[in-house]
Amino acid sequence: MSSNHIFKIDLKWAAKSDIELANHRRIVKNHSIKIAGKPDLNVSAAKAFKGDPDLYNPEDLLLSSLASCHMMSYLYCCEKEKIEVLSYSDDAEAILEVNTEGSGRIAKVVLNPKVIISEANQIDLALSLHTKANQLCFIANSCNFPVEHYPTCITDHE
Secondary structure, three states: OOOOOOOOOOOOOOOHHHHOOOOOOOOOOEEEEOOOOOOOOOEEEHHOOOOOOOEHHHHHHHHHHHHHHHHHHHHHHHOOOOOOOOEHHHOOOOEEOOOOOOOOOEEEEEEEEEEEEHHHHHHHHHHHHHHHHHHHOOOOHHHHEEEOOOOEEEEOOE
């Protein structure tokens, strides 16, 4: 049986004063996202698109969501297989293709998980679980671009 969950946000943006708009000759893209019971998230466009480089941008958040969801799915798989994960890190990247008319899309995401486990005899199984984690990942299942995985796994004894 399937179930549905609803996630809600409150996005707010407002134009700056007429004086600021006249001086900048561009729309300031900074805005805030409010989620009930959580700290506000201040967002802008990426620096390449005239946004505030000190703030998160939608591309940062999409990549973060994918990497985080994959990690949580992976830890779930390891728990089911009784693999003790000692640490997990990822140097993930997203490739954004921008067309000449200004449209664009994420063409690919590459995850590079580095996992440390407690038992050397479980390394092969631990590596294989990234495929299962990708199949379970809610965010990866919602994307229309490939999510590639190049995992490494060692024990804390290496």
